[in-house]
Amino acid sequence: MVLAKFMDISMLPEKYKSLTQEQMETRIREIKDKLGEELFIPGHHYQRDEVIQFADVTGDSLQLAQVAAANKKAKHIVFCGVHFMAETADMLTEDDQIVYLPDMRAGCSMADMANIYQTEEAWLELTKTFGDTIIPLTYVNSTAAIKAFTGRNGGACVTSSNAKSMVQWAFTQKSRLFFLPDQHLGRNTAFELGIPLEHMAVWNPISGKLEYEGALEDVKVILWKGHCSVHEGFTVYNIQEVRKKYPNMNILVHPECSREVVALSDDNGSTKYICDVIEAAPAGSSWAIGTEMNLVKRLIATYPDKHIISLNENMCPCLTMNRIDLPHLLWALEIIEQGGQGNVIAVDKEVTAQALLSLERMLARA
Template sequence: MTSVNLTITARPSEACDTDLAKDPWEFAALAGYGPGASSADPIPRGAVRPGGLPPEYQGVPDAELHARIQAAKTALGDRVVVLGHFYQRDEVVAHADFVGDSYQLAQAALTRPDAEAIVFCGVHFMAETADILSAPEQKVLLPNLAAGCSMADMADSDSVEDCWEQLEELFAGEAAGDGLAPVIPVTYMNSSAALKAFCGRHGGIVCTSSNAKTVLEWAFARGRRVLFFPDQHLGRNTAKAMGVPLEQMPMWNPRQPLGGNTPEALRESRVILWHGFCSVHKRFTVEQIDRARAEYPGVKVIVHPECPMPVVDAADASGSTDVIRKAVDAAAPGDVLAIGTEINLVNRLAAENPDKTIFCLDPVICPCSTMYRIHPGYLAWCLESLVAGEAPNRILVDARTASDARVALERMLQARPS
């Protein structure tokens, strides 16, 4: 259906299942998140299970789906706004009113307060955030409920609550003369509404890949240490750049007592990192960077901070999807850029900048397998259902959770990078 599909089919690999080239309703019921970059990730307890697609929307020709989506959008007019994440496939992005990262899209939704429905072409935690920040009467729809996030689900509410109880007991005897809390919880935007609410209740905050440094500074001004979840790599890379030694960043494994750490290591810590990661960004390696430099002398390597620390250290620059886009825009004609992030964004940047050589560090094309589950068939179904007065796959965060999560999100909005 797209160039990404063709590449997957043409370049099979043990690390990237070629079944990802199939339509999402064909593999939606598999036991894991895969196939694709996260093929090894099991669906954790509490994760959203796959949602169905009515048969009449399956296997419809591309041109017909495009026309039906356009017709439904025209019929709905300002009553609907379609949001498309950077990592979505091109044939979905083509119908988006706004394109951006999760934070930018949540903000974009706020600019359309008169829209009756927000169709979020992204993953589950993004739709939850949009529901939390949108007006109560607005409906937020996720076209395919199977579009979850394996990293977000690596930190579930029960595990984080259990971790917090252990840390509270361990740090109960610390002197409080300096006015600092023993630990401040910080959750990445890529987390459930329940974990954002947890941070809101416990004096914590949400961060994005764009403002992680500012958020950690905010947290250190209020606490002796930070519990950072769910992405270990963003936490480690950000804290390391701020001068925090690696020995003061123990990993918390939720399957072990005290996360697998000694009491002394936790007491001496500055950042406690959760054992979570992004399956797509974990694929990038230093060897890929070395190969790019050998093949393209003078290449500039830019990676996302969700990549492992050795990859970030070996790159020329790292930053959020927005930072990567701006770096590409600022590059001169003829420049060569190797990028370590999701392939749909990299391909789109290459198409938008034909005067530059832009390629993905990973030679095996593996899209985010859950983002990839938003197919034009699901988008057509949602929009035509809205025309008919129905609202399938509505994401609705309960009032208590939304209220607590909004506290942590508002703290994030106030923590603007200097």
């Protein structure tokens, strides 16, 4: 099966490495003005400030793809995010709209932890063991191929915002759930819905084995052994240190953090939820936030009337997301301005049709 096609036009030309920030910003504004409504730039919350200043809209991954799909005027969609986000945008937009990723190295380590070959092998083994009792759900932070897998097997996509409602829906379809690629979001969501940890197993794609010590008939949730390298960096020790230093500080984390971290926090939720909570919080309130550093820094700058810190102040920004920078954005825009196409994200039609089944089952319950 052909999966997703990427038109990569090699590495960043040398000329972009010698431009000043002011020169690049000036050129980007010129191109945006010239192309007008034909150009649309979505920017994910985790992008650098230097890039986000040129975004026509900011948001989380699915929100940006939906906004891109609703924009029928834009011919060129330059997605400032990572591969799977641009793939989703391509699948949801019209055939005559072109989606670009400024730097093809901007991937997602979590999405890459579940490839289609491993997933098909896992499904074969799991259905041998559990029969026709399993429904797959995939986090939108997954490749188009994995979305297509869930689509053709009766499953759906989930976001961190709607994971609870989608897990509840999944259990109206089958008695067991196969959740990939992020074990932490799956575990935290299922636990909050009342499923005991001892009824959750983990599928290890490296060993090709189910990690579980109890009786197999007790398994309700099968979690893919994947994770977000950023959010797994927040630890119980970080929480203990914040509690010591700031006893009255609220701790708010993303559900991609481990179960232990979520359990010890005051609240958890999606990127959008975190932004909304901080916006609504009273002046003078104190917050330690467990999510990507670029967003935390932006919240600190946006709300100076609140005391905001990172739960782990030694954390780095998402390294793959940060591959999108001013030189790559300008490069992508100049190619478009010159009538060329480079770093185009184009998902195979068969994959798109199957993946859309997964996305549409989720959107129908949004």
